[in-house]
Amino acid sequence: MKKRKNLPLIITLAVTYVAVWALQATGIVNDYSFAVIVTIGINIILATSLNLVTGFTGQFSLGHAGFMSIGAYTCALITQKNPTIPGFLLGVAAGATAAALVGVLVGLPTLRLRGDYLAIATLGMAEIIRVVFLNLEITNGAAGLSFLPQFVNWNWLFLFTAGTLVLLRNFLNSSPGRACISVREDEIAAESMGVNTTKYKVTAFSMGAFFAGVAGALYTSYFFFIKPDLFNFNKSIDILVIVVLGGMGSLSGSVIAAVLLQLISTWLAAFPEVRMVLYAAMLVAIMLFRPQGLLGSTEVSAVISRRLSKIGRRAKEEEV
Amino acid sequence: MPILNVENLTKTFGGLTAVSGVNLTLESGELVGLIGPNGAGKTTVFNLLTGVYHPTRGSVTLDRGHGAVSLVGKKPYNICKEGVARTFQNIRLFRSLTVLDNVRIAMHQNVRYGIAGGLFHMGSYKKEEQALLEKAQSLLSMLGLAEKSDELAANLSYGEQRHLEIARALATDPALLLLDEPAAGMNPAETAQLTSFIAQIRRDFGLTILLIEHDMSLVMTICERIYVLDYGTVIAAGTPGEIKTDKRVIEAYLGEDMGNA
Ligand SMILES: Nc1ncnc2c1ncn2[C@@H]1O[C@H](COP(=O)(O)OP(=O)(O)OP(=O)(O)O)[C@@H](O)[C@H]1O
Numbered sequence: 010m011k012k013r014k015n016l017p018l019i020i021t022l023a024v025t026y027v028a029v030w031a032l033q034a035t036g037i038v039n040d041y042s043f044a045v046i047v048t049i050g051i052n053i054i055l056a057t058s059l060n061l062v063t064g065f066t067g068q069f070s071l072g073h074a075g076f077m078s079i080g081a082y083t084c085a086l087i088t089q090k091n092p093t094i095p096g097f098l099l100g101v102a103a104g105a106t107a108a109a110l111v112g113v114l115v116g117l118p119t120l121r122l123r124g125d126y127l128a129i130a131t132l133g134m135a136e137i138i139r140v141v142f143l144n145l146e147i148t149n150g151a152a153g154l155s156f157l158p159q160f161v162n163w164n165w166l167f168l169f170t171a172g173t174l175v176l177l178r179n180f181l182n183s184s185p186g187r188a189c190i191s192v193r194e195d196e197i198a199a200e201s202m203g204v205n206t207t208k209y210k211v212t213a214f215s216m217g218a219f220f221a222g223v224a225g226a227l228y229t230s231y232f233f234f235i236k237p238d239l240f241n242f243n244k245s246i247d248i249l250v251i252v253v254l255g256g257m258g259s260l261s262g263s264v265i266a267a268v269l270l271q272l273i274s275t276w277l278a279a280f281p282e283v284r285m286v287l288y289a290a291m292l293v294a295i296m297l298f299r300p301q302g303l304l305g306s307t308e309v310s311a312v313i314s315r316r317l318s319k320i321g322r323r324a325k326e327e328e329v
Numbered sequence: 330m331p332i333l334n335v336e337n338l339t340k341t342f343g344g345l346t347a348v349s350g351v352n353l354t355l356e357s358g359e360l361v362g363l364i365g366p367n368g369a370g371k372t373t374v375f376n377l378l379t380g381v382y383h384p385t386r387g388s389v390t391l392d393r394g395h396g397a398v399s400l401v402g403k404k405p406y407n408i409c410k411e412g413v414a415r416t417f418q419n420i421r422l423f424r425s426l427t428v429l430d431n432v433r434i435a436m437h438q439n440v441r442y443g444i445a446g447g448l449f450h451m452g453s454y455k456k457e458e459q460a461l462l463e464k465a466q467s468l469l470s471m472l473g474l475a476e477k478s479d480e481l482a483a484n485l486s487y488g489e490q491r492h493l494e495i496a497r498a499l500a501t502d503p504a505l506l507l508l509d510e511p512a513a514g515m516n517p518a519e520t521a522q523l524t525s526f527i528a529q530i531r532r533d534f535g536l537t538i539l540l541i542e543h544d545m546s547l548v549m550t551i552c553e554r555i556y557v558l559d560y561g562t563v564i565a566a567g568t569p570g571e572i573k574t575d576k577r578v579i580e581a582y583l584g585e586d587m588g589n590a
Pocket residue numbers: 342345347365366367368369370371372373374418
């Protein structure tokens with residue numbers, strides 16, 4: 010039973026890997042379209058990790074771009090000094106760890122707050138991080154860092170994106186993951202059933218920050234130019250839009266929404282005058298028709314297995 | 330030997346004294362009722378025992394046979410770890426999760442693998458998850474919920490939700506179980522079934538139970554002793570027979586039906 014549960018994910022990942030590899034090898038995916046794919050991969054990491062915090066653990070965060078920027082700058086500073094593959098990997102690890110540590114530091118005091126208050130606190134935190142990068146000498150202020158070494162190819166992108174997905178999915182299918190979800194469901198009940206809610210809020214928050222740090226490091230190592238304004242409030246909102254659109258509490262929803270939104274906005278780039286209006290109108294329309302997001306809080310695999318079991322049941326009934 | 334000792338427990342909310350100088354003693358293995366009119370402070374006592382509220386005054390000590398532990402000032406999850414579990418009067422299930430997950434979450438405190446084990450499904454993950462699943466399923470079948478294990482808690486009937494509350498509390502492996510109106514909203518047949526079920530789990534799990542209930546037939550049938558609370562104070566304590574004839578109890582319940590006991 011366990012094996013069958015993992016099969017759809019493994020197949021999807023394998024097919025995606027081979028497909029993009031083949032498209033790139035045959036030249037159908039050129040540099041421009043590969044940049045779109047990189048953006049999608051990074052957005053998948055950002056959205057699923059924010060979903061862990063907001064969708065699964067129920068802690069409304071508006072500061073995800075702040076954690077991304079910590080990963081981005083940490084990695085940039087390391088690969089500038091050490092422009093090698095080990096340097097890049099060290100940059101990703103250090104960026105993610107730094108983001109996670111800041112996540113713990115910020116999470117401990119702020120996660121006592123609820124709802125709107127927490128949202129404001131995380132927003133403020135991201136702004137502070139941005140202003141710090143804006144004023145530090147080592148990060149070169151508003152101009153940012155440029156001509157950074159580029160490392161991210163399809164293999165690395167796939168490794169980190171698929172890795173994030175698998176780890177998050179594993180976590181959510183474990184006892185500590187379920188403890189996080191119970192915090193969203195009912196904090197008092199969770200606490201009374203033996204769940205240290207503060208611990209799991211901070212865990213989810215810093216784990217989300219960790220993966221946002223990974224995403225930031227990948228951004229640095231592909232787009233090779235970063236500045237504080239890339240990680241402003243708007244960026245946090247963009248990530249939140251993916252999460253809400255895909256469905257709070259659905260990893261596959263976040264993945265689908267990240268792909269869909271990037272394809273739409275790439276396509277809309279051909280109409281620069283109306284781009285933002287169309288994009289916004291589309292978001293409004295989707296939210297009107299699917300207020301719970303594309304997938305609600307279920308996963309694609311659950312939907313498929315429910316369909317299959319329905320078909321199976323019907324087939325059995327017909328036999329009888 | 331008393332497993333729970335409560336002395337002078339007091340809780341004020343602003344100007345309102347919800348619980349006032351309450352003394353309670355539960356012997357290990359006893360099934361004790363806590364009754365009283367609406368607003369008497371019964372649920373507040375539970376919230377004080379489980380750390381949801383902090384007492385204004387008073388002491389709560391638990392003794393499971395290896396030394397007395399003060400529960401005052403402890404967080405709810407630590408009190409749960411000490412072996413005190415509860416159900417909620419206004420059902421507080423994890424509504425959008427499955428019945429199975431509701432129970433599995435309550436077993437979390439006894440899971441030994443940590444966050445790394447969860448991320449990588451390593452170490453004792455497989456073994457413990459399998460054990461968790463089996464234990465959860467056996468609890469669910471005890472409560473007649475085996476068939477519903479993949480159903481969302483929110484989709485259960487009212488009676489089933491009350492059963493799941495009990496299953497979830499039992500899943501924490503308690504020594505002391507606090508039941509807050511487990512029969513509320515049940516019909517007489519369901520209540521009768523619940524009554525024998527409570528007696529059964531006490532035996533099977535070696536539990537001490539403190540039970541809040543408005544259904545007098547249930548309370549009078551299974552409780553060995555009863556505390557009566559009115560306006561936050563204990564106005565009577567004794568066997569069901571003594572309570573039924575107590576003047577102050579009858580006065581407190583004036584207008585309420587004690588007759589069907
Ligand atoms: N958090 C709170 N803040 C203020 N007042 C409270 C709070 N919790 C309970 N009270 C008050 O304390 C008193 C006792 O309430 P409690 O819920 O303990 O009564 P109860 O005996 O459980 O009643 P019922 O039989 O209706 O469940 C009530 O007057 C209630 O309004």
